[in-house]
Amino acid sequence: ELKVEQNPLFLSMQEGKNYTIYCNYSTTSDRLYWYRQDPGKSLESLFVLLSNGAVKQEGRLMASLDTKARLSTLHITAAVHDLSATYFCAVLSGGYNKLIFGAGTRLAVHP
């Protein structure tokens, strides 16, 4: 059964600092998604990673995928307050019928 683990679950960062969120999954998958959720809001798609070694960047966020290690990272560069949100990774199941979500990382960026 596919399991997805994110860490840390809570991250308090200073503005301007860098940090990385990790997403490990237990069985082979060919697709990994990153989402952002603001309090009380829906999920906003950030990245879809399709292959080993895939790297995508948008602004201060960069996501990468290592399918051999079953690991994806979401790297935050020079954090700003606007990045405060909960970040979820989700892995496509082997049956291609659902996304299995991690528990989410709640990010708080403060001055």
Next chain:
Amino acid sequence: EAQVTQNPRYLITVTGKKLTVTCSQNMNHEYMSWYRQDPGLGLRQIYYSMNVEVTDKGDVPEGYKVSRKEKRNFPLILESPSPNQTSLYFCASSLSFYKGRRGVNTEAFFGQGTRLTVV
């Protein structure tokens, strides 16, 4: 504008009173799904549909029903709601995930959410 629309956004109801949460998408997506989000548990899939008239259980289907009579609509039905179904519900849609194997973008789009309280 491409979107997934859920209604209602907020609902307070009493135990046992049947309710339906509607979900509609305008992107001609084959795949639709319902999730519930609870604190500390992340998002868990309730039901999904691979196409019209094709539905199947997800991880937490007890107490829920769905139907997919048209491609664009995927309503979630609670025949006899109970307090443990108090949660935040999301509908999602995408192209068939199988198409991603041919390089097609299978990004999943989520509705705005329905906050349900059962008293």
